[in-house]
Amino acid sequence: MSETPSATAETKLPKDLAAEKGMVNVQIDGVWHQFPKGTRMIEACRQAGVNVPHYCYHPKLSSPGNCRMCLIQMGMPPRPAPGEEPKYDEEGYLPIGWMPRPAIACANTIGENMGIRTTGELVEKCREGVMEFLLINHPLDCPICDQAGECRLQEFSVEHGRGSSRFVDMKVKKPKNVEIGPRVRLDDERCIMCSRCIRFMDEVASDPVLGFTQRGTHTTLTVHPGRLLDSNYSLNTVDICPVGALTSNDFRFEMRVWFLKETPTIDVNCGTGTNIIVWTRGNTVYRITPRQNDEVNSTWMPDSHRLNFHYINSDARLTEPLLKKHISHSPTTWSTAIAEAASRLKDFAADEIAIIASGRATNEELFLTRELMQQIGTKRFALVPRFAEADELLVAADRNPNTTGAKLILGENDPYASLDSIRADVRSGKIKALLVFAEDLITDADFTPEDLRGLGYLMQSHHSANPTAERADLVLPSAAFTEKRGSMINLSGRLQRLNRATEPVGQVRDDWEILRDLISAISSTKSELYLIEELFKKLATEYPPLENLTLSKIGHQGISVIETGYEIPLLTHERARKAAGTING
Amino acid sequence: MAVIKVQRPKLGIGEKVYFGALIKGFFLTMGHAIKTLRGKSVGADTLHSSGLGVTMQFPEQRWDKEMPEHYRGAPTLVTDEQGRDRCVSCQLCEFICPPKAIKIEPGEIPADDRWNKVEKRPKEFEIDMIRCIYCGMCEEVCPEQAIFLRKDYLITGLKRADMVHNKKKLYEIGGVRVGLVNKWNELK
Numbered sequence: 001m002s003e004t005p006s007a008t009a010e011t012k013l014p015k016d017l018a019a020e021k022g023m024v025n026v027q028i029d030g031v032w033h034q035f036p037k038g039t040r041m042i043e044a045c046r047q048a049g050v051n052v053p054h055y056c057y058h059p060k061l062s063s064p065g066n067c068r069m070c071l072i073q074m075g076m077p078p079r080p081a082p083g084e085e086p087k088y089d090e091e092g093y094l095p096i097g098w099m100p101r102p103a104i105a106c107a108n109t110i111g112e113n114m115g116i117r118t119t120g121e122l123v124e125k126c127r128e129g130v131m132e133f134l135l136i137n138h139p140l141d142c143p144i145c146d147q148a149g150e151c152r153l154q155e156f157s158v159e160h161g162r163g164s165s166r167f168v169d170m171k172v173k174k175p176k177n178v179e180i181g182p183r184v185r186l187d188d189e190r191c192i193m194c195s196r197c198i199r200f201m202d203e204v205a206s207d208p209v210l211g212f213t214q215r216g217t218h219t220t221l222t223v224h225p226g227r228l229l230d231s232n233y234s235l236n237t238v239d240i241c242p243v244g245a246l247t248s249n250d251f252r253f254e255m256r257v258w259f260l261k262e263t264p265t266i267d268v269n270c271g272t273g274t275n276i277i278v279w280t281r282g283n284t285v286y287r288i289t290p291r292q293n294d295e296v297n298s299t300w301m302p303d304s305h306r307l308n309f310h311y312i313n314s315d316a317r318l319t320e321p322l323l324k325k326h327i328s329h330s331p332t333t334w335s336t337a338i339a340e341a342a343s344r345l346k347d348f349a350a351d352e353i354a355i356i357a358s359g360r361a362t363n364e365e366l367f368l369t370r371e372l373m374q375q376i377g378t379k380r381f382a383l384v385p386r387f388a389e390a391d392e393l394l395v396a397a398d399r400n401p402n403t404t405g406a407k408l409i410l411g412e413n414d415p416y417a418s419l420d421s422i423r424a425d426v427r428s429g430k431i432k433a434l435l436v437f438a439e440d441l442i443t444d445a446d447f448t449p450e451d452l453r454g455l456g457y458l459m460q461s462h463h464s465a466n467p468t469a470e471r472a473d474l475v476l477p478s479a480a481f482t483e484k485r486g487s488m489i490n491l492s493g494r495l496q497r498l499n500r501a502t503e504p505v506g507q508v509r510d511d512w513e514i515l516r517d518l519i520s521a522i523s524s525t526k527s528e529l530y531l532i533e534e535l536f537k538k539l540a541t542e543y544p545p546l547e548n549l550t551l552s553k554i555g556h557q558g559i560s561v562i563e564t565g566y567e568i569p570l571l572t573h574e575r576a577r578k579a580a581g582t583i584n585g
Numbered sequence: 586m587a588v589i590k591v592q593r594p595k596l597g598i599g600e601k602v603y604f605g606a607l608i609k610g611f612f613l614t615m616g617h618a619i620k621t622l623r624g625k626s627v628g629a630d631t632l633h634s635s636g637l638g639v640t641m642q643f644p645e646q647r648w649d650k651e652m653p654e655h656y657r658g659a660p661t662l663v664t665d666e667q668g669r670d671r672c673v674s675c676q677l678c679e680f681i682c683p684p685k686a687i688k689i690e691p692g693e694i695p696a697d698d699r700w701n702k703v704e705k706r707p708k709e710f711e712i713d714m715i716r717c718i719y720c721g722m723c724e725e726v727c728p729e730q731a732i733f734l735r736k737d738y739l740i741t742g743l744k745r746a747d748m749v750h751n752k753k754k755l756y757e758i759g760g761v762r763v764g765l766v767n768k769w770n771e772l773k
Contacts, residue, residue: 140768143675143728144705177704253691253705256676 013092015112027096027115040584041105041116042070050118053127053156055134055242056194057106059585060299060574061203065107067134067194069156071126072105073098075115102126127160136167137217138243139189147244149257153192172217180210180222181229183249183303184238191221191245197237203577204300204570205233206392221245232391235303239289250307251287263501264291264556266488268360268481269305271396271403272297272568273490275556278309278482278501285309285482285502293557295494298574302395311480312502316464318477319506329475334507334517341474342521344457348433350377352456354422356445358438359383359400359415361511362486362498364535366402366409367542368515369437375519380431384445385416393570396491404564405489408543423447432456438478438511442467461514477508484510485532487554493562495546497554644739652736657719659737660712661759662752663730665767669700670756671731674707678723678732686716687723703769710752714740730765 014025014032023034028048035044040063045052056067077094080086086094096115102122110116117123135157142148174188193212198221202208209227214220223229229237238248260279267274267288275293279286288309290301311317321337322329332340345353353376357369361383373381383406386399400406406415423446425431433456434441440462441447452458452471460468461476469475482501489495504510512535520527529535533551540546545561553559577583599605620626621638628639633646641648662672674691692708694701723732737758742748750758 143677144673144703148675176702253674253693255691256680258680259676 013088015092018112024110024112024114025093026110027093027113029116029118032091032093035110038581039110041072041074041103041108041110043584044110045072045105045116045118052105052118053152053160054106055152055192056196058196058199058240060583061196061199061240062582063107063584064195064199065104067192068104068130069127069134070105071102071123071130073117073120073122074103074108075099075117076111077113124160127156128162131157131161132166134192135161135165137172137189138192139171141187141190141244144253145187145190145244146247146252146257147190147241151244152242174218174220179249181231181234183307184229184234185247185249185252186221186223187245187247188220188222190243192243193219193221194242196240196242197221197246200233200237200240201229201231203582204393204573205231205236207231207233210237232302232304232395233300233393235306236290236300239299248287255281255286260286261501263482263499265482265499265501266401266496266558267301267305268401268488268498269308269399270394271398271401271491272394273401273488273494273496273558274301274305274394275496275558276301276306280482280501283502283505284313291556295560295571296490296492296496296558296568297394298570300394300570302391302393304395309482311464312482314464317480317505317508318462318465318469318475319508320477321507322469322475324473324475334509337474337476338514338517338521341459341518344473345376345433345435345522348456351380352430352432353378353435354380354382354425354431354433355435356419356422356437356439356441357381357383359386359398359403359406360481361402361406361438362484362488363402363405363409363539363546364486364532365437365511365515366406367535367539368512368519370410372435372515372519372522375522380418380422380425381410382417382419382422383415384419384439384441386444391569393573394568396568398491401490402488404491404493404562405487408489408545408562409539419445423451426451426455429454434458436460436462436468436472437515438462440466440468461511463508476514477506478514479504479508479510483508485551486510486512487536487551489562490558491564491566492568493560493564493566494558495549495554495561496558497551497556649736656736656738657721657734659714659719659735659740659750659758660717660721660723660732660755661735661737661750662710662755663733663759663762664756665765666761666763667770668761669703669769670706671729671762671765672707672710673703673705673729673731674710675705675728677726677728681722681726683720683722684716684718686713686718687711688713700769707752710755712750712755714742714748714750715745730762733759733762735759 018025018034022037024037026033026035026044028045028050033048042052042054042057052070052072054070057063057070075096075098078097088094094113176187176189178186180186198210201210209224209229210221212219213222235248238246259281263278265276265278267276274297275291277289277291288306290297290299292299320331321334323332323337323340355369355373387397388399390397407413422431438461439445442449449471458472459474460472461478462469463478463480483504484498485500486498487495512532516527516529536551540549626638632639632641634640665671674689676689679687679689688711689707690709691705694704694706721734724734735758
């Protein structure tokens with residue numbers, strides 16, 4: 001009753017097995033892999049761990065296939081003659097007939113039983129040729145070019161170039177140092193016409209202001225006459241430019257990239273919680289770039305958020321606890337400051353004390369704020385809201401990064417609701433003492449200096465000098481977001497982690513440490529919390545959505561913990577384009 | 586590993602009684618002493634000795650003329666025949682410097698400057714001569730032929746701050762170098 005060998009072989013052919021799962025078999029550099037149907041060759045190679053050099057291809061943009069750098073050799077099984085049976089080898093694959101001319105990997109999709117060779121004489125010759133063409137007009141600007149060190153042209157000319165130029169004519173002259181927008185500088189001589197920036201502005205930012213003029217060697221990237229590259233997403237073109245044609249005005253000549261240390265963390269300028277990389281040297285932040293997270297920000301970020309870091313290294317930072325004596329503030333030690341605050345609070349009844357915290361605080365800080373409230377015995381508590389207009393992409397209307405976390409930790413549906421009543425009670429004198437954490441009441445919460453003058457006691461923690469601090473009895477220096485560790489939950493319910501990129505300046509302390517010390521000073525007990533990891537573990541046992549999590553388990557990509565129903569508009573657009581087959585990544 | 590037993594050399598009677606060698610050494614030393622007193626020690630002429638033996642009276646007397654062509658003294662910045670600061674602050678020397686003696690603050694050349702085509706030059710350039718080990722890697726790595734090791738070796742100061750050469754000082758010591766490759770000259 002045994003089946004014939006040929007029958008078993010037929011039912012178990014790899015192409016049928018793959019087809020059942022909607023996959024196809026592809027041989028890459030001699031190894032067979034399976035990929036979903038419709039995958040581009042370059043994506044298939046990337047997933048197989050084979051790097052195909054490319055300039056114009058970007059996984060989140062359409063593929064025009066104009067740089068020709070990703071040329072590879074492909075092959076398909078020859079079509080059998082009429083009446084001829086296909087000849088499968090022992091593994092069940094058909095023999096591949098290699099094509100004599102190369103194909104671009106970025107714009108072609110894979111097919112069943114396809115072969116791809118990313119090495120070999122043909123491919124290497126092609127890459128060398130393309131590199132030589134790209135370099136004939138490229139200026140030798142590397143010593144002054146900001147892209148040097150992260151330049152694809154530099155990298156690939158080392159890997160695939162021929163090392164010397166055979167070109168004897170004068171290089172083509174094009175406009176240099178052109179200000180095409182308030183934040184972006186263009187150097188046309190360096191441009192290799194990959195058109196990534198043009199496609200980004202058209203497809204993602206929906207503001208098609210860039211384009212090519214002229215033809216052939218004289219092709220020039222320009223901005224539309226009478227327009228500027230002034231979109232709030234313009235600096236993403238700098239990130240995706242594979243060469244130094246587009247450079248950032250903000251980062252211009254600030255530091256060479258090889259000196260910078262990268263720290264993955266998250267942005268705190270709006271509820272989206274854009275994933276970012278903070279680039280530092282020593283204790284100075286030089287720039288911030290987006291980090292890929294396909295569940296949050298894809299690979300982009302808005303300029304307004306990206307450039308909001310200069311306060312971290314500014315002279316306005318508070319570096320020591322300041323205690324007000326008579327009229328002026330004088331520096332003091334942390335232990336004196338905390339003891340002073342605890343003893344002053346004892347002068348007030350519990351319902352005369354109110355706490356105002358920040359929607360920019362981490363979950364850990366909010367948790368301790370709640371504990372402080374319980375310790376003091378007050379119920380007067382609010383966060384400072386920040387609402388502004390949302391855009392169609394990444395900037396959310398809620399400019400506080402941790403509103404969802406605050407709702408969870410504090411157990412309130414609207415943690416901003418009671419700010420107005422607190423303000424009214426401060427004016428009427430019902431509230432006599434205010435503890436403010438990481439917020440500036442006068443600038444951001446509609447308090448007037450007169451309101452604060454009527455208070456019996458005002459304590460504030462903040463990273464920089466501000467109008468509220470001038471009127472505070474005690475000012476505590478706290479950490480900026482690059483100096484913090486902790487977790488936040490973004491608007492779509494994703495738990496994400498802040499990592500420390502720079503060391504706190506001076507005697508600055510993290511807000512959670514300030515809160516912990518304050519709690520133990522008021523309750524006269526010694527706190528057992530020494531590490532933020534322990535604090536998060538405590539959090540995880542109290543809140544079901546965070547169950548079984550630790551800070552390290554959150555990882556760099558975050559974990560979805562709450563269903564909020566909020567959809568980031570940029571991702572909606574991206575998924576639509578992916579479903580339509582425009583993009584692949 | 587095999588153990589090899591080394592035999593001690595057998596000494597003759599003359600060698601065992603080392604008195605002979607002692608006398609031999611005494612005469613040799615005395616010979617040199619007398620030569621020195623007569624001003625006829627070996628190398629005295631070539632080293633321009635002015636006192637006893639080969640001793641050169643430094644700092645009144647200098648050895649500068651004898652210095653070899655490849656001598657590596659203080660690193661400096663140079664200008665070219667057109668008076669242009671050759672350094673474009675690419676910071677490669679800062680990167681390569683083994684003792685981290687170099688600190689550069691890059692800056693942009695303003696649009697009204699004659700050399701604004703170059704776009705970039707150092708706002709400040711500091712070499713800490715206490716840290717510098719005179720290895721010459723900065724000179725070797727410089728893509729703009731802007732930094733050269735000169736023959737200056739007398740780098741002294743009364744304070745630590747005196748030992749940090751700033752941009753002004755570096756150009757002062759470096760001076761002008763002619764005949765270098767200049768890619769920024771071509772007409773545009």
